[in-house]
Amino acid sequence: MLPPGSVGLVTSDWQEITEPEGPSVSRVYDYLLGGSHHFAADRVAAMEFLARWPDATETMRVNRAFLGRAVRYLAERAGIRQFLDLGSGIPTAGNVHEIAQRAAPDARIAYVDIDPVAVLHSRAILAGNDNAIAIQADLRKPGEILRHPDLQAHLDLSRPTALLLVAVLHFFPDADEPARLVAELRDALASGSYVVISHGTTDGQPRHVAEAMSHYAQTTAPFVPRGHAEILRYFDDLDLIEPGLVRAPLWRPDDPRDAENAAQVAVYGGVGQIQ
Numbered sequence: 269m270l271p272p273g274s275v276g277l278v279t280s281d282w283q284e285i286t287e288p289e290g291p292s293v294s295r296v297y298d299y300l301l302g303g304s305h306h307f308a309a310d311r312v313a314a315m316e317f318l319a320r321w322p323d324a325t326e327t328m329r330v331n332r333a334f335l336g337r338a339v340r341y342l343a344e345r346a347g348i349r350q351f352l353d354l355g356s357g358i359p360t361a362g363n364v365h366e367i368a369q370r371a372a373p374d375a376r377i378a379y380v381d382i383d384p385v386a387v388l389h390s391r392a393i394l395a396g397n398d399n400a401i402a403i404q405a406d407l408r409k410p411g412e413i414l415r416h417p418d419l420q421a422h423l424d425l426s427r428p429t430a431l432l433l434v435a436v437l438h439f440f441p442d443a444d445e446p447a448r449l450v451a452e453l454r455d456a457l458a459s460g461s462y463v464v465i466s467h468g469t470t471d472g473q474p475r476h477v478a479e480a481m482s483h484y485a486q487t488t489a490p491f492v493p494r495g496h497a498e499i500l501r502y503f504d505d506l507d508l509i510e511p512g513l514v515r516a517p518l519w520r521p522d523d524p525r526d527a528e529n530a531a532q533v534a535v536y537g538g539v540g541q542i543q
């Protein structure tokens with residue numbers, strides 16, 4: 269029998285996983301985005317977060333929209349055909365493979381997440397899609413990801429690739445050296461590749477936003493919002509694509525009205541290219 273809150277998993281897969289004790293980043297995020305892959309502990313954490321920051325879901329939605337525009341830009345305008353999505357999360361509307369393969373049906377995607385539930389759901393959604401895979405791995409060990417046999421069989425990293433680090437680096441405290449992780453991954457990619465990053469911030473935010481993030485960090489997982497200058501360091505040695513590192517809605521908006529009230533959005537986004 270499937271645990272409460274689970275949807276869409278095949279029982280044989282599910283037998284590997286029992287209901288986790290605490291909340292997980294991917295499932296709390298799924299709940300906040302209106303998904304259906306979460307347990308009671310995730311819903312409690314999400315509701316505590318929303319009680320402190322009622323507009324949080326708007327920032328999540330804006331982050332997903334940034335991800336979608338960046339992938340579309342890379343597939344349609346930059347000719348990228350390989351996507352390595354690290355911290356990919358639980359699939360929801362507008363997944364990377366759907367957007368990339370709409371523009372280029374031969375686009376190949378590798379999703380990587382640490383959460384086994386996210387990886388199982390990804391595999392269920394990707395069944396029948398030979399050009400997309402999901403791998404369970406820890407982004408804090410980039411060498412293991414890069415050497416993973418499934419990744420090596422699926423992507424040819426000697427060809428231009430888009431590395432997606434969207435809404436994930438803020439889960440790494442400074443002790444994890446996120447800038448070093450980004451540099452190690454960047455150095456493994458071919459010239460002409462791209463790096464897409466979004467990252468939570470408290471820049472210009474009211475105090476309750478910082479308090480909500482701090483409470484989340486105490487109850488769910490480490491969460492380290494960073495300022496513009498610090499996030500910009502992740503783009504060291506990359507050529508930033510216009511308009512640079514900006515509040516996520518300001519990154520090539522489809523409709524100028526989407527960029528209204530951008531300063532109220534607690535996430536920066538940017539895309540850089542490897543020369």
Ligand SMILES: C[S@@+](CC[C@H](N)C(=O)[O-])C[C@H]1O[C@@H](n2cnc3c(N)ncnc32)[C@H](O)[C@@H]1O
Pocket residue numbers: 293294295297331332335354355356357358380381382383386405406407408433434435436439
């Ligand atoms: C907020 S979600 C972002 C999902 C997706 N990138 C997006 O922006 O919509 C962050 C994801 O990062 C994953 N994550 C956190 N720490 C990780 C790690 N050390 N290695 C791999 N994935 C990790 C979580 O499991 C979660 O699915």
